[in-house]
Amino acid sequence: MNAHTDLVLKARVRLMSHNERILEGEEGLQVYRTLFTANPHTYAYKLAYVLRDLSETHPRVTRLPEARRALLEEAKAASTRIPADAPAYQRRMWDHTMAQLREIERRLGQAGR
Numbered sequence: 728m729n730a731h732t733d734l735v736l737k738a739r740v741r742l743m744s745h746n747e748r749i750l751e752g753e754e755g756l757q758v759y760r761t762l763f764t765a766n767p768h769t770y771a772y773k774l775a776y777v778l779r780d781l782s783e784t785h786p787r788v789t790r791l792p793e794a795r796r797a798l799l800e801e802a803k804a805a806s807t808r809i810p811a812d813a814p815a816y817q818r819r820m821w822d823h824t825m826a827q828l829r830e831i832e833r834r835l836g837q838a839g840r
Contacts, residue, residue: 735765749773751780763805771808772817778802779824792831799828 738761742750750758750773759774782788782798789795806820 734761738762767808768810771805775802775805775820792835796831799824
């Protein structure tokens with residue numbers, strides 16, 4: 728699937744005007760989702776990072792295990808696209824995301840009892 732060229736350009740311009748290492752929050756999620764469609768290997772880590780961060784900090788998501796799980800599932804899918812030659816901290820994204828998913832499953836299992 729190819730992202731619309733204008734959306735990719737807009738996302739790149741927003742990212743270039745940002746002075747931090749990673750653009751966070753809902754804006755970061757929108758930017759990295761767009762750029763991930765154009766270049767998955769480059770933006771996989773940052774998309775997975777922002778998704779995991781929102782799953783832990785977004786006020787609407789932290790109270791809803793299913794919404795949190797959806798964000799983490801997307802982070803898991805994005806982390807599979809992190810290149811093998813990426814730095815170790817990026818390659819560990821999969822492990823951290825899977826640990827969070829297992830914890831959610833455990834909590835949901837306990838809540839259903």
